Amino acid sequence: MKIGIISDTHDHLDNLDRALEKLEGQGIDLLCHLGDWNSPFIFDRVDEWAKKVGVSVKGVLGNNDGEIFKIVEQVRERWDVELVQYTLALKVGDKRVVLYHGTDARITKAFVKSGLYDVVLSGHTHEPSKKKVGEVLALNPGTLSGFSKKRGRLKEGELAVYDSNTHVAELLTFPTT
Numbered sequence: 001m002k003i004g005i006i007s008d009t010h011d012h013l014d015n016l017d018r019a020l021e022k023l024e025g026q027g028i029d030l031l032c033h034l035g036d037w038n039s040p041f042i043f044d045r046v047d048e049w050a051k052k053v054g055v056s057v058k059g060v061l062g063n064n065d066g067e068i069f070k071i072v073e074q075v076r077e078r079w080d081v082e083l084v085q086y087t088l089a090l091k092v093g094d095k096r097v098v099l100y101h102g103t104d105a106r107i108t109k110a111f112v113k114s115g116l117y118d119v120v121l122s123g124h125t126h127e128p129s130k131k132k133v134g135e136v137l138a139l140n141p142g143t144l145s146g147f148s149k150k151r152g153r154l155k156e157g158e159l160a161v162y163d164s165n166t167h168v169a170e171l172l173t174f175p176t177t
Contacts, residue, residue: 001093002027004055005160005169007034007101007123009042010064010145015157016042018174019144020049026161026172030092031055034123034141035062035101040071061085062101062124093164095119102140112138119162119169126150128158128171137162139169146176 102122128142142158156173
């Protein structure tokens with residue numbers, strides 16, 4: 001099973017559209033969003049895309065998500081989606097995966113060290129990373145926002161694809177607006 005992984009959209013519709021377009025050619029079965037969607041209209045766009053390509057959506061909220069009550073109401077009424085506030089554990093193929101926004105690096109490290117998960121997905125930092133700690137894959141897809149505190153204005157948006165059959169992840173980029 002292949003997962004498309006995005007994070008830190010921060011209301012950037014153009015970059016979201018480009019990321020989703022990039023994911024269309026990847027053969028994903030599931031889209032995971034790691035938080036900081038920001039506004040309900042981002043959910044509308046993801047919902048429209050997910051229905052068009054026939055994928056499920058799972059996600060967590062981040063520290064910058066506004067209008068949470070509206071978002072939850074929207075998700076409950078219209079989506080075949082699972083959305084939780086802090087962490088979401090799921091099974092992807094035979095892999096145990098946890099989604100966490102990444103607000104506290106100590107928690108992310110604890111997930112990795114715990115051995116409870118094969119894959120730890122986190123965002124928040126706007127810095128893409130992929131590392132293996134023993135057999136655990138820790139993956140941060142980067143940001144769709146086009147901005148990083150460390151790197152400034154970015155010329156490329158960032159996302160990732162994970163294949164549970166091979167236990168391999170790929171960090172991908174696309175031109176930003």
